[in-house]
Amino acid sequence: MTGTTANTGALQDIRVIELGQLIAGPFCGQLLGDMGADVIKVEPPGAGDPMRAWGRGDHKLWWEVVSRNKRAVSANLRVPAGQDLVRRLVAEADILIENFKPGTLEKWNLGPDALHAINPRLIIVRVSGYGQTGPYAARAGFGGIGEAMGGWRYIVGDPDRAPSRMGLSIGDTLAATYGCLGALAALHARERTGKGQVVDSALYEAVLQVTESLIPEYVASGYIRERSGSALPGIAPSNVYACADGEFLIGANQDAVFARLCAAMGRPELASDPRYVDHVSRGAHQKELDALIEAWTRTLPKAEVERLMIEHSVPSGTIYRAPEMLEDPHFAAREAIVSMDHPRWGELKMQASFPKLSDTPGSVRSIAPQRVGEHNDEVYGALGLSAEERAALAAAGAI
Structure with missing residues (x-):
């Protein structure tokens, strides 16, 4: 399988503007893009999303997974001209994703009130450490912090050692997945109301959602789950x-x-x-x-x-x-791993789109953008910006 398949996804008529960086926002965009959405990734001019530089040694490959099926444009959101570009993009969008510290969009005059004044049907997915409200909302928060506060870290690892991390950024991806779930629910609600809304996905609450009966067990009996290594306490064998x-x-x-x-x-x-x-x-x-x-x-x-x-x-x-995954016949039969023709890495393999839909299956259709602003001409040109206007914005540092 290659990444040149037609877009058969359920969201092929949905446009997403992705403002987020690093893990949670981009992973939400990846999920929507895999399901067929047209995802426009907005990065700061210059180095772009720090995710471009994440990986092992010379192999910076996380970007290739999380940014597949996306078009990349650049915009400096700290200057009015860059902010105006986002407003123009939002006017024709269905979903906007951001995972900045709460209050950042408002500081850039891009908060929900301002965006809904432009496009009342817009769904705004906001992923943050602690949510958009509450006494901790303004705190900086990363996935590991959300995992600790949400109850995950304490129960992971061996009982005679300090809590361990899972080995993956599970807090970020859970919050992104719930953000995606919320966006899909909001799309359905919009069919009835004609209005968009805000999806507020907090890292710690996303982790909390998958902690099973951890809280009720404590409330009912005072039982606190402890680290148990590879075993499930009381569940044998x-x-x-x-x-x-x-x-x-x-x-x-x-x-x-x-x-x-x-x-x-x-x-x-x-x-x-x-x-x-x-x-x-x-x-x-x-x-x-x-x-x-x-x-x-x-x-x-x-x-x-x-x-x-x-x-x-x-x-x-x-x-x-x-x-073992690459050699397993079940992975192959299910096409769980997709092969992408890549200009730098050759035949690059990665996980395929999931879950599998029988009538409108998702797909991996294009590799991640290789340059910051790779699709500036294509996307901004479609908004009506001439080549001269784009050149002026670049010269001013806005793109």
């Missing part, structure tokens, strides 16, 4: 087990599934053992049960454990890295 040649994940905590695991191990009697006969009993004897299972998995290579788990319908799997 569900863990990572060492094999003769690596590690393997098994989840067999439901009674019937546990019985099938016992059969696969050649120990069917364990399913009726009073220590393991039901969910509560297995949870109470979790450590010894995990040790018993690992004593068995250590005698076998991962491939054999996997074969037995599949044969006995026990949920399980290898812990994948990028190489």
